[in-house]
Each structure stands twice: as structure tokens, then as C-alpha cells.
Amino acid sequence: MNAHSDALYDVAPPRRTFAHIRTHRVLASVLVLLALPWLIPNQSVATNILIYGLYGVGFNLVFGYMGMLSFGHAAFFGVGAYAAGILIAQAGAPWWVALPAAVLVAGVLALAMGLLAIRTRGIYFAMVTLALAQCVYFLVYQFPLSGGENGLRGVNVAQVHLPGLTVDLLDPTAKYLAFLAVVAVALLAVSRVLASPFGGAVEAIRENEARTRACGFNVEHTKLMAFVLSGALCGLAGALAAIHLSSVAIESLHYETSGLVVMICLLGGMGTFFGPFVGAALFLLIQDVFSLWTEHWQLYAGAIFMFFVLFFPKGVWGTILEKTHGR
């Protein structure tokens, strides 16, 4: 990771500029995201990249860093969206209640799902998380406050009041910047966690679970903690999505929303800090470009995804990092 270990092992040292970027990865990520609305013409797409990027960051914690493939993260994204949506639309709660509540609810759900799913090993994990998320879909569908098939409407947050500052969310650029502030806080938290001994244990589980256990780490505990953290982040992304769209669709809990984040993570680069944002941008680009001339854009999305699995499993950002000796 640092200059020392690079000198110890027979690895080419990272270029100096790149090493700087790595040590300030949160700052670098936020700066790139800050420029994003001016790089792409559509503000709404930029906001979506932000939201799905954050969703990917949360998912990446379990998939990329811990090496466990979950197909049930739509449950956290969707439940976060519904928690924030119901609080805002039906209880009239302010954003500073809705966002933490969404994080909390998604985190508690992740704890419940994690307690069951962590009991299984390896490949079972993907199947069990998928099934449990489907169960959550049915439960929310029948939940009286969720609006069932019609979803939730009227999740309106027009203004955000801070001491000495009022942000008008009806202005797309102001909305983007407000969301970016939330994402920046989340990225800072993720970066701190990854740099901590706990983050080391998470990555150790990916590399060799048996050895991690033999070293005295509580593997089950670490897995569960990472899963909860991941779910909470995805819940935050869901809450932002609810505010962005002023509504929550039942599809946000659907199996395809779980699949979406798997695609985003793999296309961008699993286990990389900024990869999920690259993946989200790439996925939305594919969706935008192909749906211009065919309604069957999913055919191309699926084919491109298969191409990446076969030939670029490290994703766009992961491959770039590898080429520049970053990782």
C-alpha cells in the first residue's frame, strides 16, 4: 500500500502523482464529481451517476472488498427509499430526519438479512440474499403505507435549510451539489473504514478466509459488520433517489435493481474506490445511447456485461489502475 511495501516486494513503484491521488482518494473523487455536471450536458443524468455511484460504493464494500457476491442489495436501496419517502411524504419529516432514518432502517434490515445469509458460505450467499430480497419485495408490497403497486408519490423536498444557507433543490445544479455533499460525507466514512484495521480484516477475508480466521479475527462478526455498513450506505443512496425523483417505485426493490448494482460494480471495477462511479456513468451511458435507437437496450447492456466478465473482469477503472501500477 505505501512506499515501504512497494520497496519490499518486486513491484514497480507507483508514479508519484498517482500515489498522491491514492492518499487523497476522497478529495480526488469529490473533485472529479464536482466537475461532472459540466462534463456531461444532462444534470439529471449527473445526479443519477451520483446516486447509483453511491449505491455501487455500498455494494462494493461486500462484493469488491470482502469478495462476497450479494444479489439482494435492492432490498437496502429500496427500503432506504421507502423509509425516507414515507417519512417525507406522509409524516412531513424534514430531510435531516429522513436521511438518517433511511440509513438506520436499511442498516437494521441488513443486520437481519445478514444474520441469515452469513450462515451460508460461498456460492449459497448469492442465492440466499436474492431470495431474502425477494421476500422484502413482497412484504413492502403489502405494507399499508407503501402504496403497493403504485409506489409512493409526493416525496417533495423543495428546500434544504442550513444555518446561514438555504439550498433550493428545484434548481438542478444546487440539487446536484447538495447531493454531492452527502456523498462526500459517505465517501469520507468509507475511506476511513477501509483504512482501519477492520477494513484490513475485510480485505483479508476476500484473500483467504481460513487464514484470516487462523490469525484470530472473528470472521463472522467482520462479515456481518461489513454487510450492515454496506446495507446502510445503499439505504442512503435509496433515500437520495427518492428525493431526486420525488417518488419511490416498487421496482426499486426488484431483482433487477440488485442486478443493476452488480453490473455497475463490475463494469467500473470491483474493489476500487472510484470504480462504482465510473461503472454507474458507463451503465447510464449505455442505457442512454442504446435506448435512443432501440427499446431493447437491455440486450446490449447484457452483452456488454458478458464481454466484461469474459475479457475485462477488472472493469474500466480497475484496468486503468492496473495499467498505471496503481493497485
Next chain:
Amino acid sequence: MDGITPQLVALQLFTGLALGAVYVLLAVGLSLIFGMLTVVNFAHGAFFMVGAYAGYALYQVVPNFWLCLVLVPLVVAAFGMAVERTLIRPLYGRGIDYPLLLTFGLAYVMVEAVRIAFGKQGLPVDTPELLQGSADILVGEFPLYRLFVIGVTVLVLAGLWLFIEKTSFGLIVRAGARDPQIVRILGIDVARVWLIVFGLGTGVAGLAGFLAAPMQGISPEMGGSVLTVAFVVTVVGGMGSLVGAIVAGVLVGVVESLAVLFVPEAAKVSMFVIMALVLLVRPQGLFGRAGLMN
């Protein structure tokens, strides 16, 4: 709870058996492929859907149900083998997640391709004339076609069991599931065995789709929900166990049907409750071997 007679419960039990039969066929294929290749086939539901559509299209050309019943599994199996040979084989030895991710992408492509070919709307499928109507099964009248589905399932399972337990090829399959490396050292072409097993598993999934079509109609999305059920059944029964797939498939089908009768609002969640209970008590599944997945 008024109006629920023992007779009604018995009939619903049989409905659950027919439902379970389709689940069993799906889970057996999934389990077979996993036990042998350690590949979780996320496109299994899509193969199920392709089987239903292949039957629909084939019936336009050869309007003979019995011929279609034989041809559809063969067509889907051939397609499955082509997929294994070209797309999945390059991924062996690259970690257990990659074939899973690939088949996940493949399911996307298959669903969209069917949408292009047959349209987004679902289509109704007629029950063959000979199997319309109902039969008296002592507790009451029961749709003949559902009895037929149960019968075909029993025959297919018996055939599979004989194939795996009593033929020399089946011996290779069982040995390959235990230790592919030793089997390869003994001079057996394991790649060919895997190809055939993948074809077998997807062919059975195609047959399940074909059989389910007259009961529920066909739509490009029909594979999605069924994939979840197949996963639940495999987790409950234990991955790689044929007996487990059969017991769990029937269990999930029957419990779901009875739940429709007694607690309709919980019917869709019932299978997840079973799965959660099994995971708490026996994480490796009812008939799974402990440590298979380590």
C-alpha cells in the same frame, strides 16, 4: 376459515404437488449443474422461459403436443450445450463467481431476445385436447393436465435416477462431482461430461417451462420469479442433492398451495419462511453435505 372442508384441503394438496413438480424439475437441473460444474446457473430461469417459448413456436410448425414434449428439451439442451462450450468453459478455474456473473448477463440477453422475437406481451397457451377436463381422484375432481405434469415429473426423475445411479456414464458423473481431478487423471474427458451435464440440466429446465406453459401462460419475464423459487428449493434441499431437490420442491409447492387456502396474504412469503428456518437449523440444507461449499 368457513367453508374449508377436508376435501378442499386434499385438492389443494394435489395442486401444490403439481406446482411442486415444476419446482422440482427446475431445482434438479440447477442442482445437477452445480454438483458437477460448481456453476450456479443464473440463467436457469431464462432456460425455463426459452423452453416455454420453444414449445410455443414449435407447436406452430408441428402441431403435435407429444412430439413437442420430446423435441423441446432436446432443443433447449442443445442451446445449453452451445452456451457451455462457448461462454462458460473459458471461465473455469477463474473463481466461482465468474460463471455466475456471466449467466446473469446471459439471462438479460435471452429475455430481451425473446421480447424481440415474440413481443413484450405474454401469450396464452392451450392445454392439449387430450388432457383437457378433469379426473376423479377420490377426494374430488382434479384437472387432468396437472395430473399429467405430476406423472411426467415422476418419469423424468426416475429416468434421471437410473441414468445417474445405474449407467457407467452416471458413475463418471458421480465420480466427477466428488473429484474431477482424479477422474481426469484416470483418462476421462471431464470437459465432455460437464458439457453433457449442463445440457441435461438446461434441457430439464426447458421441459419444466414447456410443462408449465398451459398452467400459467408464457411471458418473457416468467423465468425471473421462477429462478428465485429454484434457488429457495435448492437452498432448502441442499445444493448438489437430488433427493433434497425433490423433497424441498414438493414441500415448497405444497406449503405455498395450503397457505393460499389458510393465510392468502402470506402465501408468497411462505417459501422464504421455510428457507429462513432451514438456514437457522441446518445451514447446509436438509440433505446437503456439510462442508461441500468450503
